[in-house]
Amino acid sequence: MEQNTAAVIRLESVHKTYHLGEVQVHALRGVTLQIRSGEFVAIMGASGSGKSTLMNILGCLDRPTKGHYWLDDADISHMSKNELARIRNRKLGFVFQQFNLLSRTSALENVELPTIYAGIPPAERHKRAREALERVGLGDRAEHHPSQLSGGQQQRVAIARALVNHPQIVLADEPTGNLDSRTSVEIMDILQRLNEEEGLTVVIVTHEPDIARYAMRAIEFRDGKIRRDQEIEERQIAREVLPTLPSLEDADAEEAEEESKVAPGESPAKAPA
Amino acid sequence: MDFVNTFRLALLALARNKLRSALTMLGIIIGVGAVIATVSIGQGAEYLVQQGIQSMGTNAVFIAAGSNRPGGLRMGSWAIKTLTMDDVQAILREVPMIREAAPAVMGRAQVVYQNQNWSTSILGTTPNYFEIRSWPAQSGVAFSQEEVDLAENVCVLGTTVANFLFANENPVGKIIRIGTLPFRVDGVLESKGQSVMGDDQDDRIFAPYTTVQKKIAGITWIQFINASAVSPEASQAAVQPITALLRERHRIHPGEDDDFFVRTQSEVADLAGQTSRVMTLLLGSVASVSLLVGGIGIMNIMLVSVTERTREIGVRMAVGATEQDVQSQFLIEAVTLSMVGGSIGIMVGLVGSSVINKFLAWPTLISPKAMLIAAMFSVAVGIFFGFYPARKAAQLDPIEALRYE
Known part of the structure; x- marks a missing residue:
């Protein structure tokens, strides 16, 4: 199959079993899956469906109990912790629902974090981190601390951090879960651009069908198995959606920024319906 | 990740939590400061x-009547009658390592000058005693050999005695009464201060040994011999020949105990040095207990810090930090705490010991060795x-660390 050659992620009957005391929890029950380089995939499912477990395995934070996972033709299933750390560092970029920026650390330093573990010299680190921040449109906020940024800006810093080591794949776990609808579309816009313009493979986990429609392909999980895997028929393009959204956010932007200073973790609450 | x-x-x-870091370091600061200050006090004592x-003199060899071997019934040095002036002369004659030797006969008496009186000890000796002990007179002169031979009533005063008897007068040439006899004061010695044993060496009157033997103590023997060897090595080498000579002269059969003992200055120095080193060690170890307590404080705060920063650890691991990276980060934080604390502690110790020096008039000696050891110890505490x-x-699991609230 020609797909095989281009597949950057290959899972073959992956099982994951957790032992909670005496109880065995089968989080994944034989998942076989291929994601080609340059794809934009949304993984969907209710909580407990196994999508987070899959994400942890895709992200090399966890290893399958059974089955195989090839990332870029390297079998992850039997790698040591240090090797996994190296792969996370070089090949993957993470975006989290809670942004997970280090507080009291500037945006630039946050973005630099993966380059430190890659052993890149300081001058090069600064350069790369600035570039990454510019790619997400935050070149002018480099010295700001997370508490001085809005939720959307914090998530963009997190994306910059995911990009700084030039990974092949960006894994985003509910990247818009803590954001209002317009900011969510802005984040999807950034991810779509990275996917299109730079050929970056993007995998997002979401439970919102609206967000999934910005992907090319949706994989739905239920009870630890793939229930449906299909192309998105009417794909949304964030760039086109944005102008149609009411831009009341512009007026609220400053207010939101104030709010985020008070409660950095919470960030601007979801926009009123 | 580079160092x-x-x-x-x-x-x-650490800068993010300044107060906490400072309080954590305080334990180490106090510990290191205390070690440095107490060791400097101990070394001052040394x-x-x-x-x-x-002050005993140069290359001194000291011979005393009596046994220095413990056990059984022993007679004190005062009761042994075998050590005599002939022994002194025999040692001078037959032991080439000995340059000078002076006898010592001790007596005790009430001394009176006009309306002042004082009870003190009288040491009977020969003029070379003052050379052996390098103890010159500050005014007047020591008595002469001729006066010794004639057993004349002359004496030299230690400064303590002189001060008690003669408030403002010059004692030289004055007549004082020792016991019931009048003595002429030939001179006053310079102050020598306390001996190793802590007694006042200036609280003493020196007179010809013949005079003390005949007129004060009423004995024919002597109690001590103060000798000086030709060199520091010779003082140790002289012990064996002196012992052999005296055993022969005292007709002590093989297997019998000596009725005298010989001590050299270096032996006394070793003994006293040992005592003060034990004191330094004791002080130092008490102080290092607080260093230990400081270390426990660091561990406590580091544990709190690890819990607080669980999420940060998760993020670092997710973006590629290995276990070693995380471990060295926290280890270096702990070592930094203890190292900065140790450096401040060294300064505190220096200030502390100079305060003690100034206000308690106690000599303190700062040894670079103690500083180095304290600094290394504080780093070791940080690592441990x-x-x-x-x-x-x-060893945190990155997935759980990321989920930690």
């Missing part, structure tokens, strides 16, 4: 003792007590 960077990260992390030993929290951080 400079890890170190910078550690400083940043210096005092060495000074005291210097930082290891467990760092290990704990490194």
